[in-house]
Amino acid sequence: MQKFTRLTSVAAPLPIINIDTDMIIPKDYLKTIKRTGLGKGLFAEMRFDEEGRENPDFVLNQPAYSKAEILVAGDNFGCGSSREHAPWALLDFGIKCVISTSFADIFYNNCFKNGILPVQVSEEELEKLMDDAKRGANATLTVDLEAQTISGPDGGTIRFDIDPDRKHRLLNGIDDIGETLEKAPSIDAFEAQVKEQRPWV
Structure with a gap:
């Protein structure tokens, strides 16, 4: 897993509430267990018409936002079924940060x-960030995980909260298993102690 430290990117505005995981990655794309290749199906029903042609009105199809790595979205992002393909599709497309007022727990x-x-902000803060994002190619935001801040194109800064353990994992590019492996010396020492004290176990 890649580290997330500081990201500066154009931010794509997606002011739609209750974007569920089926909208993020439709069920037709769930036949794979690979994490790569799913970017082509991201928001497929909004990005493409029935003939497979790009919808020019959809934000990620617009030249100013086609390389966006930050998504500013409406409330309750990632609701619906608990498909892990949803974050896989976002990441494969290039989205590394999603900002909203709330997220579904499993998706989060x-x-x-x-x-x-995933960064959770207040309604007022989201409105400001959405306005920033609507500036197109000038809609550059900087998300600093270490400082827990979002800086806008006008120099304004928003602070956000995050669980310290989750912050540690992202900063170091480790998942749950990687975090356990960081404690390997302590685990080995404990097992050695138990073996000495209770050799019959």
């Missing part, structure tokens, strides 16, 4: 397990 947890930073 899956983001951290896959190297995506």
Whole structure:
């Protein structure tokens, strides 16, 4: 898993509430267990028409936002079924950070397990960030995980909260297993002690 430390990117505005995981990655793309290649299906029903042609009105199809790595989205992002393919598709497309007022719990947890930073802000803060994002190619935001801040194009700064353990994992590019392996010396020492004290176990 790649480290997430500091990201500066154009931010794509997606002011839609209740974007569920089926909208993020439709069920037709769930036939694989690989984490790569799913970017082509991201928001497929909004990005493409029935003939497979790009919808020019959809934000990620617009030239100014086609390389966006930050998504500014409406409330309750990632609701619906608990498909891990949703963060896989976002990351494969290039989205490394999603900003919203709230996230569905399972999607929120899956983001951290896959190297995506979900940032929760207030309604007022989201409105400001959405306005920034609507500036197109000038809609550059900087998300600093270490400082827990989002800096806008006008120099304004928003602070956000994050669980310290999740922050540690993202900063170091480790998942739950990697975090356990960091404690390997302590685990080995404990097992050696138990073996000495209770050799019959």
